[in-house]
Amino acid sequence: MLHLTGQSYNARDIIRNIFSPLIGVLSSPQADEICHRNNLSFVELLQPFAKLPNDAHFRDVSGTSVSVRGLRLNFCDVDWRPPQTILARKMLNESVTNAHNDKTRLATIAGIDLELPTSEPWFEQWRETFLTVQFPADHEFTRHLLSCLLVLSSADPQIVETAHKLGQRVQQMQSITPQKLPKWFHPTEVLNSYVVLHEASQGDLSKAQQGFELLKSTFGDSKCFLVSINSMDSQGAAEVPDHWATFIKRQPKSDPNLPSTDLSAPKSPQEAVSVISMPAMQMSQLLEGVSAQDSDLAMLHPLSPMQESATEAINSKFSISSESIASQTINPNVWGNELEADAPHGGCLTSRDIDNLRHFVQDYAVRALIPYIEHLVAILAEGVTNKKGVSKSLLSATKRWFVTSKPGAGANNQNAVIYTNESAELQTRKLGDLYFMFGHYNLAFQSYHQAKRDFNADSAWQYYAGALEMAALSAFMLGTAQRKTYDYMEDAIVCYLTVCKLQQFATRATLLSMECLKTARLYSEVAKQLIRMTNEESDLRSALLLEQAAYCFLVTQPPMHRKYAFHIVLAGNRYSRAGQRKHAYRCYRQAYQVFQKREWSLAEDHIQYTVAKQAYMLKQLEEASRSFAHLLRPGSLQSAQQQTSFLKEYIQTQNELVKRSPELGLLPHALPQVVQSSVRVLTLVQSPSAVAPHVPATNIDINSNLTADEPIWNKIEEMLVITAANNKPFVFKPSRYLYTKQQPALETPVAVQGEPIELAVTLSNSVQCRIALSEIDLLWKLTLDNDEVLSNACTYEESSDSANKIAVGAAIKTSCMASIKLAEQAEETLHFKLTPKLTGRLSILGVVCRVAAGADPAASLLGTLQFETQKIRPHNAKQSSQTVMDNRLTIKLVPQLPAMNVSFTPVPNRLLAGEIVPVHVTLRNMGIAPIEEIYLGCDNPRCVSLLDQHSQMPLAMMSSLRNLSNDKLVKDKEIRGQRVYRLLNRPGLAALDAQQVQTISLWVQAPHQAGPFTLRLLFYYSLPTVANSPIKYRLVRHIWQLQVESCLQADSTCVVSNAVTNELGLDVNVRNQHAVEGTEVYINSISLYSTEFKLNPDRLHIMNSMGVSPGQAGAQCLKSSICCNFQCRLLEKETQEEYKDIPSIKTLLHSRLSHLKILPAQHAQQVEQHMPPIHDPHSFLTNEETVYFNTNISTEEFNASVADYVPHATLVLSWSALVAREEGQRLACGLHFIKLYKLFETGHCPAAPTASFLRRRHSSDDTLDNRREFPLPEGALNNEDAWQPLADADEEDYWEPNENYVGQRCLLEDESFVMAVKA
Structure with missing residues (x-):
């Protein structure tokens, strides 16, 4: 039989094998029995050795010797017949179906990497089967039998008689006219050779020799061959490898009781039509009507997915039902089904027997076949020559x-x-x-x-x-x-x-x-x-x-x-x-x-x-x-x-x-897609909770944008940590709670047992149809400290036991919305909250949900939307290829820790400039262990005042008492001292015991400049010392984002009110600038902070009071856009300040402050109770007198600022206002501060532009005495031209025109003007 597969044949090898000499084989029953002991027929026995191991030679008609290399003999049973059409189709289909090659090779073509099969065995098998099932034709003779081998058994007692019978049968085949199958190359003179098979393990060799000699004497020496095989008993282990496995093509026995599992075989008439068209010559009448139907074939588009209908397939000339194909009787001369297809081959053969077979093929070709071919060539050549x-x-x-x-x-x-x-x-x-x-x-x-x-x-x-x-x-x-x-x-x-x-x-x-x-x-x-x-x-x-x-x-x-x-x-x-x-x-x-x-x-x-x-x-x-x-x-x-x-x-x-x-x-799931960059994880932040009317600390939200504010928070945290560490050496790393694409987790995030973890992820529907999601949950895996692994995936598996599901349910509690609907090409953000009940390592794997098409919600699919671990490139990476993994979805769970809940009394969203709001801060220890230390940090300490803050005198106030140039001050320590406060400092006691609640008082003052205002508070509380604990302290953030509205505009000028007595006065102008009609402003009192002067309680002059009118809260108020002017006289203090030791802040403030009532409201005293008294250490006057250093100030600038004290006086206006809102009226109160440095110089609140302020403070004038407040130029009072009194003024009590600064001011007396006249 043909053999074109299993080896790497080149083109010439393939052609030689296809057109190899065809040798017929006819075996006696005894010979067949000998071969069947090896699960082989005689033809199959010779297949692996059909190629001559050595070169052969034959002579052409001219006597020239021709070398025949690699000659392969094609042995074929004389009873073999090509299969009929239906069976041939089945053979061709199965040759392709059963041939596969999963091995691939990579080929790069035009920049495309193609994975191609290393070989195509299905094509080779089909080609071999296609050429095998062809009927021999009359126009060519390569498929005709050249000679015949008659195979006998040495055990046959009548071997010569059996040989004659076999020869007669062959003779009958050759003498049929017209010639039928098998066809013979030269039927009138066919070479018949005789092969005697001897079983070495059972037969007698001498007896075999006798029979063989008898054959040679009868048929000739060159036509007889003796082959010894089966040297082993079939019960023993096979000595030789299976040489026949790749050569034998048999139909496997099928069990009709077993269902077919070959999913590639034809299962329908449409699949069965697609088989090769078999030869039309010398076939049965099955295909005689084919040619008449050729024109009726429908031409389908090559890519049309539609197949023929069943009716068309049945009526087609190539259509045959799968049942009829499967039920075809297999010709035993096509497939030897009497042999076991899966049994091993050559079980009785030894290596010597294999050599005998190889020697036989070579011997037969040289001794019998080639001489016969030489004879045939001579006959044919002579015939051609004679008839030429x-x-x-x-x-x-x-x-x-x-x-x-x-x-x-x-x-x-x-x-x-x-x-x-x-x-x-x-x-x-x-x-x-x-x-x-x-x-x-x-x-x-x-x-x-x-x-x-x-x-x-x-x-x-x-x-x-x-x-x-x-x-x-x-x-x-x-x-x-x-x-x-x-x-x-x-x-x-x-x-x-x-x-x-x-x-x-x-x-x-x-x-x-x-x-x-x-x-x-x-x-x-x-x-x-x-x-x-x-x-x-x-x-x-x-x-x-x-x-x-x-x-x-x-x-x-x-x-x-x-x-x-x-x-x-x-x-x-x-x-x-x-x-x-x-x-x-x-x-x-x-x-x-x-x-x-x-x-x-x-x-x-x-x-x-x-x-x-x-x-x-x-x-x-x-x-x-x-x-x-x-x-x-x-x-x-x-x-x-x-x-x-x-x-x-x-x-x-x-x-x-x-x-x-x-x-x-x-x-x-394929839909929806997870926007991987949108995954946000929030840890170590408790959910906001407070009892009305308190509001919880804002803390960090899952949707917070930390890009702009995070450096500020990190700086406040650093100051808090250093302050709490009490100068202990350590390496500061800012705490991380929110992990996003912009702020990835280079280290493993930490969460606390029993506290919620929040996660947000955006899902995107990328198709043009609606989808519905239900049964939404997070998929997670928890590795406990004892390496036991829990995962909620088991809750979705039917095979999982109930105990495991209960353990998973008790490990982590998850909450999320139950279902959502995604419109076409829309996005939706899901928020999850997980509360771990155990410790270990938590890995968040994805989202579990049931997806259904919006048009058909009945058909749904339960699956997961997987999270992908993102690769990031650190900022300090030296090479662009250096990447690390983002660990935001792998969280370490630590045991329970103290947790402090912070809440505040509400603060209006809109405040007036300079308004002071009292705030009560409630601190609650939610844990089971005490909190030892609590600190508060603030980014804008000027706007915050604490009732129990440490009373340390500011450097600016201390500079007014003594020169600090030679003091060894530490810049960073002073900066931290201005922005960090210790709360609930109880020596020997914890700041907050377990489950204890404490309330502290705090005031917030809005800045005097209108516009948006942000105030950040950061609470720090330490945790009990635990070895190797990843968390040493915890933080709570709070942020106020307020809108400041203009209300009171004030300015003041220190003037010489009496040139004779050198009496000084303060001109004060106030104006209600609030934009809303109906807002009333009351000037309750005026205070002066000064080391040398105090307010004269008897010399207050109110001018331009025509706009002052009665209001709802008092007899005199400033309506919107109304202004008022007044002047108060100053008295020089009888004694200068002299302190042996540095006094307390309260003592210093009491000695330097003086007060006057102006246009008080009826509720003035009630309102002032909601503000810290200005003579208290925690007053906002103290904040105003403090020079707050920028956190990035240099040491040189710090030292210069400390040493550069400029004498000044501070005017304090205490006011209240009745603010009209859409929701009703609101009572507000506040303070305005005006600093005065020089005589005839105007101070403003809100302050003047910074540039002029700096020029004023840092200008050097040698003619002024910088050691005093309001210094006069030398000889200024002796200049009579500059200080001429008005003609109608009182000789001792009059106003002087200030041509240089104020211009000529004329004060006219009216009914409301109370003039103090000397008795």
């Missing part, structure tokens, strides 16, 4: 020599001439076949060339095509193939195809031409010939040839990868129509490697949909799901209706996969 030039008629002779005819499309496919076996034309063809089979390709080419001319002259087109085909092969094997000889093969294919209508021979010629052209690297020509052989008659053949053509396009120069992809898609389509789902699936996957990422969206979708359907039919549900998921990718150009259909099929496939493989657990 003798024509059947004068007309044919004239036509042969003078007419050159070519086959045309209209030529009759029947042979014009019927040749007899003795005709010179057939003798020439036979001579060529003998030369070709035995390797004399030169004489073979000459014979074929002569036969070609003769057949052409006789218009015998079938014979002509066969001679052309063999002439081309002879030239190729000879190594002299040129373009002309390739054209011979092309003409042969065209003649077979168009004139003779012999599709099978055209296919064979194409397969042979393919090998020749590939050797010549003419791959484009190969592809052209292969594509030409595709038609609608045989889907299987078309698929195989299209696939081979596609591979040819890859090896052309340059490679044509797009043509490859297109033809491999066509091959996949034909495989699908032929019922070869596995090969269709493979082809489409190979094509997708070219089409992917080419922005050919619809082509990708077609391929992926086909791959999904084929994979689903092959029960490769994971691959089917993956392809359906690709159809739901973002950016798809499919319509909403089509995407809805894809989604339904995807859900169906996934559900089927879970049903078939429940061990897979939860499968990942």
Whole structure:
């Protein structure tokens, strides 16, 4: 039998094997029994050794010795018959179905990495089967039996008689006229050789020798051979390897009770139609009516997914039901089913027996076959020579020599001439076949060339095509193939195809031409010939040839990868129509490697949909799901209706996969997509809680944007930590609570047992159909401290035990919205809250949910949306390739820790400039352990005042008492002292016991500049010392974001009110600038902070009071846009400040403050109770007198600021206001501060521009006494021109015009002006 698979044959090896000499075998029953002990027939026994191990020689007619290299003999049972059409189709289909190769090689073409099969065994098996099942034809003789082996047993007592019987049977086969199967090469003189099989383990060798000698004396020495085999008992272990496994083709025995699991075999009439068209010659009447139906075949589009209907398939000429194919009786002469297909082979053979078999094949060829061939060559050559030039008629002779005819499309496919076996034309063809089979390709080419001319002259087109085909092969094997000889093969294919209508021979010629052209690297020509052989008659053949053509396009120069992809898609389509789902699936996957990422969206979708359907039919549900998921990718150009259909099929496939493989657990969803960069995790932050009317600390929210504020918070935390550490050395790392894409987790986040972890993630629906999500939950895995692993995935598995589910339910509590609906191409953010009840390492894996199409919510799929660990590049990475993993989804859970809850009394969102709001802060220890220390940090300490803050005198106030230039002050310590406060400092006691609640008083003053105002508070509390604890302290953040509105505009100027007595006065102007009508402002009192002066309680003069009118809260108020002026006189203090020691702040403030009532409201005293008294250490006057250093100030600037004290006086205006709001009126109170440095210089509140302020403070004037407040220029009072009194003024008590600063001011007396007149 032919053997073209299993080894790496080159083109010449393939051609030699196809056209190897055919040797018939006829065995006696006793001989068969000897072979069957090895689970082999005699033909199968010789298959691995059919190739001669040594070269052989034969002489041609001229006596020239020709070396025959690699001669292979094709042994065939004489009772073997080619299968009938139905069975042949089944054989061809199964040869492809059962051949697979999962090994691939990587080829990079045009920048595309293609995974291609390392070999195509399905094509090789089909080619071998295709050539095997062909019937021998009359126009060629390579498939005719050359000789016959009669196999006998040495144990046969009547061996000669048995040999005669076998010879008579062969003689009967040879003498039948007209000749039937098997066909013989030279039936009148056939070589019959006799082989005696001797069982070495059982038989008597001497007896065998006697029988063998008897045979030799009867039939001749050169025709008889003795082969000793079966040297072992069959019960023993096999000594030799199984040489026959790759050579034997048998039909496996089928069990009708078992269901078929071969998902690629034809299961329907539509699948069974796609088989190869078998030869029409010498067949039964099954195919006699075929030709009449050729014109009725429907031509389908190559990519049409529609197959023939059942009716069309049954009526088709190639249609046969799967039942009829399966029920066909297997001819035992086609497949030896009496032998066990899976049993081991050669169990009784030894290595010596194998050598005997090899020696027999060589001996038979040299002693018997080749001499016979030499004899045949001589006979044929003599016959050709004797009849050369003798024509059947004068007309044919004239036509042969003078007419050159070519086959045309209209030529009759029947042979014009019927040749007899003795005709010179057939003798020439036979001579060529003998030369070709035995390797004399030169004489073979000459014979074929002569036969070609003769057949052409006789218009015998079938014979002509066969001679052309063999002439081309002879030239190729000879190594002299040129373009002309390739054209011979092309003409042969065209003649077979168009004139003779012999599709099978055209296919064979194409397969042979393919090998020749590939050797010549003419791959484009190969592809052209292969594509030409595709038609609608045989889907299987078309698929195989299209696939081979596609591979040819890859090896052309340059490679044509797009043509490859297109033809491999066509091959996949034909495989699908032929019922070869596995090969269709493979082809489409190979094509997708070219089409992917080419922005050919619809082509990708077609391929992926086909791959999904084929994979689903092959029960490769994971691959089917993956392809359906690709159809739901973002950016798809499919319509909403089509995407809805894809989604339904995807859900169906996934559900089927879970049903078939429940061990897979939860499968990942294709929709919706997780926006991986949107995952946010918040740890170590308790949920805000407070009892009304208190509001909880804002803390960090899951949606907080920390990009801008985080450096500020980190700086406050650093000051708090350093202060609490009491100068202990450590490396500060800011605490991290919120982990996002912008702030990834380079280290493992930490969470506390029993405290919630918040997670937010955005889901995106990328398709044009609505989807619904229900049963939403988080998927997590918890590794406990004892390495036990818990996961809530078990709660979704039916096989999981209830105890495990209870343990999981008690480990972590999760809360989230139950369901959501996502509109087409919409996004939705999910918020989860997890509360761990155990410690260990928590890994958050994804979201569990049930997905359904919005149009069909009944069909749903439970699965997961997986989180992906992101790779990040650290800021300090030296190389761009350095990346680390973001650990935000892997959280370390530590045991319970003290937790402090902070809440505040409400603060209005809109405040007046300078307004002071009292706030009560409630601190609650939620833990079971005491909190030792609590600190508060603030980013703007000027606006905050604490009742129990430490009374340390500010440096600016201390500078007014003594020179600090020589003091060793630490800049950072002073900065921290201004911004960090210790709360609930109880020596020897914890700041806050377990479950204890404490309330502290705090005041917030709005800045005097209008606009948005942000105040940040950071609470720090220490934790009990635990070895290796990752958390040493905890923080609580609070932020006020307020809107400051303009209310009171005030300015003041210190003037000389009496030049005679040098009495100084303060001109004060106030104006209500609030934009809302109905807002009333009351000036309750005025205070002066000064070291040298105090307010004269008897000399207060109110001017321009016409706008002052009664209000709801008092007799005198300033309505909106109304201003008022007043002047108060100053008295110089009787004694200068002298302190032996630094006084307390309260003492200092009492000694420097003086007060006056101005336009008080009725509720003035009540309002002032809500503000810290200005003479208290925690008053806002103390804050005003404090110079707050910037955190990034340099040491030089710090030292200069401390030493640079400028004497000044501070005017304090205490006011209240009745503010009109939409929701009602609100009572507010506040303080305005005006600093006065020089005489005749105006101070403002809100303050003047910073530039002029700095110029005023840092200007140096040698004529002024910088040691005093309000210094006068020397001799200024002696200048009478500058200080002339007004004519109508009182001699001792009058106002002086200030031409330099104020201009000429004239004070006119009216009814409301109370003038103090000297008695």
